[in-house]
Amino acid sequence: MKIEGKGKVLASVAGIVALGLLAGRCAPSAPKGARKGATVSDAAQAAMKVYVAPGDLDEYYMFASGGHSGQMYVYGLPSGRHLSTIPVFTPYPATGYGFDDDSKKMLGELTWGDTHHPALSETNGDYDGRWLFINDMNGRIARIDLRDFKTKQIIGPVPNVSGNHGSSFVTPGTEYSVMASRFSIPIPKGTAVEVAKYATDYKGVVTGIKVDPKSGEMSMGWQILMPPFDYDLGDAGKLVSNGWVFFTSYNTEKATGKLEITSAQKDRDYIAAVDWKLAEQLAAKGEGQIIGGIKVIDPAKNPGLVYFMPCGKSPHGVDVSPDGKYVIGSGKLVGLTTAYNWEKVQTAIRNKDFTLDDKGAPLTEDGIPVLKYESIKDAEVPVGLGPLHTQFGPDGYAYTSLFVDSAIAKWKLGTWEVVDKVPMSYSIGHLAAAEGDTVSPDGKWVVGLNKLSHGRHLTVGPSQPESSQLLDISEEKMKLVLDFFTEPEPHYAQIIKADKIKAIEVYPKEENHHPLATWDVKDAGVTRNGNKVTVKMVEVRSTITPTDFEVKEGDEVTIAVTNIEQTTDELHGLGILDYNINIVIDPGETKTVTFKAKKKGVFPYYCTNFCSALHQEMQGYLIVR
Ligand code: RUQ
Ligand code: CUA
Numbered sequence: 001m002k003i004e005g006k007g008k009v010l011a012s013v014a015g016i017v018a019l020g021l022l023a024g025r026c027a028p029s030a031p032k033g034a035r036k037g038a039t040v041s042d043a044a045q046a047a048m049k050v051y052v053a054p055g056d057l058d059e060y061y062m063f064a065s066g067g068h069s070g071q072m073y074v075y076g077l078p079s080g081r082h083l084s085t086i087p088v089f090t091p092y093p094a095t096g097y098g099f100d101d102d103s104k105k106m107l108g109e110l111t112w113g114d115t116h117h118p119a120l121s122e123t124n125g126d127y128d129g130r131w132l133f134i135n136d137m138n139g140r141i142a143r144i145d146l147r148d149f150k151t152k153q154i155i156g157p158v159p160n161v162s163g164n165h166g167s168s169f170v171t172p173g174t175e176y177s178v179m180a181s182r183f184s185i186p187i188p189k190g191t192a193v194e195v196a197k198y199a200t201d202y203k204g205v206v207t208g209i210k211v212d213p214k215s216g217e218m219s220m221g222w223q224i225l226m227p228p229f230d231y232d233l234g235d236a237g238k239l240v241s242n243g244w245v246f247f248t249s250y251n252t253e254k255a256t257g258k259l260e261i262t263s264a265q266k267d268r269d270y271i272a273a274v275d276w277k278l279a280e281q282l283a284a285k286g287e288g289q290i291i292g293g294i295k296v297i298d299p300a301k302n303p304g305l306v307y308f309m310p311c312g313k314s315p316h317g318v319d320v321s322p323d324g325k326y327v328i329g330s331g332k333l334v335g336l337t338t339a340y341n342w343e344k345v346q347t348a349i350r351n352k353d354f355t356l357d358d359k360g361a362p363l364t365e366d367g368i369p370v371l372k373y374e375s376i377k378d379a380e381v382p383v384g385l386g387p388l389h390t391q392f393g394p395d396g397y398a399y400t401s402l403f404v405d406s407a408i409a410k411w412k413l414g415t416w417e418v419v420d421k422v423p424m425s426y427s428i429g430h431l432a433a434a435e436g437d438t439v440s441p442d443g444k445w446v447v448g449l450n451k452l453s454h455g456r457h458l459t460v461g462p463s464q465p466e467s468s469q470l471l472d473i474s475e476e477k478m479k480l481v482l483d484f485f486t487e488p489e490p491h492y493a494q495i496i497k498a499d500k501i502k503a504i505e506v507y508p509k510e511e512n513h514h515p516l517a518t519w520d521v522k523d524a525g526v527t528r529n530g531n532k533v534t535v536k537m538v539e540v541r542s543t544i545t546p547t548d549f550e551v552k553e554g555d556e557v558t559i560a561v562t563n564i565e566q567t568t569d570e571l572h573g574l575g576i577l578d579y580n581i582n583i584v585i586d587p588g589e590t591k592t593v594t595f596k597a598k599k600k601g602v603f604p605y606y607c608t609n610f611c612s613a614l615h616q617e618m619q620g621y622l623i624v625r
Contacts, residue, residue: 067489080484089113135167188292300367507588573608
């Protein structure tokens with residue numbers, strides 16, 4: 001990582017101040033492009049905070065989910081520069097993802113995904129820069145390795161999970177990445193039951209996906225049967241609440257049809273508190289019943305596994321404070337958020353301090369006890385209308401996004417005082433603070449991830465970008481310092497200190513154990529076994545070896561390409577016209593692509609990544625006879 005020279009910083013700051021002064025001289029009010037009411041010095045001050053001079057590096061990475069694009073976007077902060085796109089659940093021709101044999105197999109039949117909540121791996125509740133998990137609504141979680149920023153594994157669709165929204169949150173030691181059903185269904189999956197029987201025959205599940213501490217490899221951990229509510233978001237407890245994971249739920253009415261009306265009958269919904277360490281023990285003992293091919297634990301038969309915490313109507317986010325002492329959750333149509341005190345929750349559990357039903361008996365939902373709201377809440381904080389998500393600073397401050405108010409509220413844990421509010425343009429969903437969901441948030445920056453952006457960018461037609469806004473939170477008052485734009489649609493994002501990530505830029509030759517790797521052009525060539533043809537191909541500036549080869553119509557052809565470069569940024573591609581083949585091979589990497597030679601003729605192939613002055617000469621011919 002390059003360290004900014006002090007002289008350079010001063011020079012760039014001087015440059016901006018000079019710019020500000022110049023603009024000030026010819027336009028005494030605000031510089032061109034500044035929003036109404038902004039003065040020259042406001043704009044210049046904001047610019048100084050976010051300016052990353054040419055050649056300098058950002059201080060943070062922001063990993064933003066790409067929504068239903070099925071991708072992840074990587075940004076630098078504070079510049080807001082888009083650095084890269086990591087394809088996860090969707091083919092991405094730019095990197096050849098979804099075209100080579102391995103990534104094609106990993107995607108399977110689903111070629112889209114709806115990603116929402118990235119989760120950086122954690123050690124002791126802090127980001128460790130190793131992996132990045134991301135959920136897909138189609139019951140899947142993917143793992144990206146941050147050593148090379150590549151998707152390494154997709155697990156699922158996991159049985160019984162339907163609409164995996166409350167995911168991919170990790171526990172503080174990355175023991176588990178969790179999943180929850182947003183859309184309850186009859187289980188096992190594949191059973192058809194009419195919607196009229198929703199309340200009795202449909203079920204939700206929450207699932208813990210086990211993560212191998214060394215390799216990151218994901219496998220099935222445990223699954224818990226839940227009442228047919230809609231499980232929305234989650235967060236793991238930390239420090240004093242470590243061992244628990246929380247999920248919001250709406251439609252606790254178990255209603256169907258127009259949920260906006262039918263699920264709004266009760267004035268409270270629930271946050272489910274799940275004892276994941278107990279789930280782990282029960283799973284290890286073999287507790288549960290096989291449903292849809294996996295063991296499902298019933299909380300009605302295992303007391304202590306799940307409790308419901310009553311919450312404002314239709315909650316969205318649930319977030320645990322850095323010290324693990326408070327669980328923050330809100331109804332999304334009200335003007336306040338509730339801070340639950342974890343100590344009080346534990347006391348209520350011990351004392352069986354439950355909500356009572358009409359007959360004065362303890363209320364349960366499908367056998368799961370409901371704690372008493374008054375006994376577990378510490379405060380109702382008047383943050384403003386439509387609270388969705390909360391992030392934290394290092395000094396006891398919390399930041400809550402307000403969808404209806406279209407603002408971010410800053411408030412203090414413990415005193416519950418709202419100290420500042422900044423409007424967002426427009427209609428904020430999630431927000432992300434620098435390391436703001438860990439045990440040690442950094443403060444400094446909050447990014448508002450807005451749902452609408454009208455009027456704040458050059459027009460690009462009806463399909464508009466999403467707006468993100470960067471707030472400086474280093475002082476008492478939050479300051480909006482930058483607008484930047486993304487493709488649809490980051491729901492959540494996470495921001496990690498850049499020096500925590502140690503990525504390679506070349507795959508070392510000695511680490512390439514691919515059975516078809518070819519490091520010497522002399523070894524390149526074609527071998528045939530019946531109608532199976534294997535082509536060992538080498539790419540290096542500026543030749544593709546072999547420069548031509550022949551197969552027979554109907555052959556099954558596997559091309560294994562090794563890029564034998566060991567130089568940063570020397571990628572080569574292989575595009576074969578008319579055969580829909582497009583792969584990209586990073587320096588030191590071997591990739592295979594397998595296809596049936598269905599069409600006779602002569603098909604040019606070429607390198608798709610500009611690699612040298614003679615890139616254009618990197619070409620050859622596939623002849624199918
Ligand atoms: S959710 S804001 Cu997955 Cu909050 Cu979209
Ligand atoms: Cu290799 Cu262009």
